[in-house]
Amino acid sequence: MSGSIRDVARRAGVSIGTVSRAFNGYKDIKPETKKRIFEAAELLDYSPNLSARNLSSKNKRNIALIISGLLENNPKENLMFTLIQGVYSYACSRGLEVAVYATDSAHQRQMSYKRFCVDHSVAGVILSGVTMEDAYFSELMETTEIPCVAIDVELPGKKAGWVSIDNVAASQEIAELLIKNGHRNILVISGKKNAAVNVERLTGVYAALENAGRRLTRDNVLYCDFSEEIAYNQVKGYLKENGTSKHTAFLCFSDIMALGAMNAVKECGYRVPEDFSITGFDGIPITEYTTPLLTTVAQDMKESGFAGAKFLHEIMTKKAEMGHIILPHRLLERGSVRNIAEGPG
């Protein structure tokens, strides 16, 4: 039988109120009493029941990391896991307790975001994987009661923040890298049309091309839903139809799609980077092992998680109110891009 606060109180010869105060770090308690209480607690292997605590207290120390679309994650991607590590890493260091919950479109709980938080008694939430199409997204924008930080999605509103890299700049940089290497006809392998990151990355490419006196038109974009398989199929179809006649480079909005594209290129008998240059986005570990190594933009999701948790904590403790944290990104120039100005491959 696991003891309750009553057992500790009895054993220490005090009332339950005093035990509670001891466990909540109140100062107005005689050191000796406190000592006796902790000894008793130790002996009984006692620690406060969280449900009871949540029920009676307004002062919560637990946060939730909600992963939207968990099941849709490609096992080759480690983004979400690294994010978890980052969040956990911060939470631990500050005595916060974090629980990871998941949702996915198939089993999407018909529950509002606010309800979820209230029901689970969480003091704050980090949200990842949400897209602007998610049912509860609009609700999120309005919610002002529960502190919330979103990863990679703009979340305006009081008590709401978001953290991301500067997707526009990152995307522009990688497009400029391609342009610098002589590529003028770039095919963009894009993710979900309405995903926030996608829109931003598109903007970056657009800007880069504009600067080079080019225009990004509809027929230079292949929408592939951030899926390796779809990218593979789409690029295969594209190659069957166009061969090398139209574009010299594929700029992909995720490494996973770049993997699919690379695979398609090879299977169609073309070479990377001789026939097509390919770039990715995210910097997942696999990009260090492909042949050739994939040029990409790396963002450290562990850092995102850490920064997100930290920011959330600041909102919770009223040291911050809202805002956007921009994390650095790194352009990783590797073998999958060829300079076509220097002559044939």
Place this chain on the structure above:
Amino acid sequence: MSGSIRDVARRAGVSIGTVSRAFNGYKDIKPETKKRIFEAAELLDYSPNLSARNLSSKNKRNIALIISGLLENNPKENLMFTLIQGVYSYACSRGLEVAVYATDSAHQRQMSYKRFCVDHSVAGVILSGVTMEDAYFSELMETTEIPCVAIDVELPGKKAGWVSIDNVAASQEIAELLIKNGHRNILVISGKKNAAVNVERLTGVYAALENAGRRLTRDNVLYCDFSEEIAYNQVKGYLKENGTSKHTAFLCFSDIMALGAMNAVKECGYRVPEDFSITGFDGIPITEYTTPLLTTVAQDMKESGFAGAKFLHEIMTKKAEMGHIILPHRLLERGSVRNIAEGPG
């Protein structure tokens, strides 16, 4: 202000007891009343507060997946994440709610396993990443109160089960593959000495060598703690000292260590598989991208998670009591092993 059961009751013109019954699927309730209640609930965006429910009910529907050593996971590995997906996948399908919690040696909470479950009001636990050295492991072995399923660690006891592949057989198979390819002098790159999987895999290799009239001795094993970096350094040291004089193959107890070994081999100017054959264990995605592709034993962690959750659910609902679920593994023969009986590389 988020409504409570009282608001719904008032709105539906019934008592809170009736609302509670409606929400817990009791049959003895007039359909019409039920309908009215759900309408009111819908209107008020109501759903039961979990803390309160946990506090008052014995009948819990939430399980926890505890990941031990979260922070120590190499980002190249996706094992844990895939495991989460599997657990979640089953839980969703059965209306169970799952929360993922983490612990790690650095911030290891000084709380017993049982307390954790009681405090969080979880009905059952899936445990992963624990080693036999973990503080609470021995306690786990004795706990009979809370249903628990461990991944990859033997967990005897009532209400306790474990799921894993047949590590002995898998390990024996991969050793035999090496032997079949003419390798007689095999260096084992081992993980943590006392990790359960490690002991089993060692047993498998031992058996295979025995059958080939060989003996696995201490100086044929390099302990590398399941770390890529340690494997890299150890193998580098080994090569500096021995070159190709002693062994022709490295049998690694994890892909991550195989990656480190492979890297060391290449950096020392040797080739895989010409100078050294290398095998891994786990079947992480990266093994499909290395040069050469890594021969390994794959286990589907998503399936492990699913099976673990299913088994736990059976224990919780008393359809099962304890036991061991053995999942299939697949030997993936790829380019990192060379047949040295066929002549020099």
Place this chain on the structure above:
DNA sequence: TTGAAAGCGCTAACAC
């Protein structure tokens, strides 16, 4: 500095 007591929102046993 401490004790007593009123809830927090819910479930479940017992009445009707």
Place this chain on the structure above:
DNA sequence: GTGTTAGCGCTTTCAA
């Protein structure tokens, strides 16, 4: 079928 009520284990006034 449905209402009433006693807790679940804790926090938090309010008194003392």
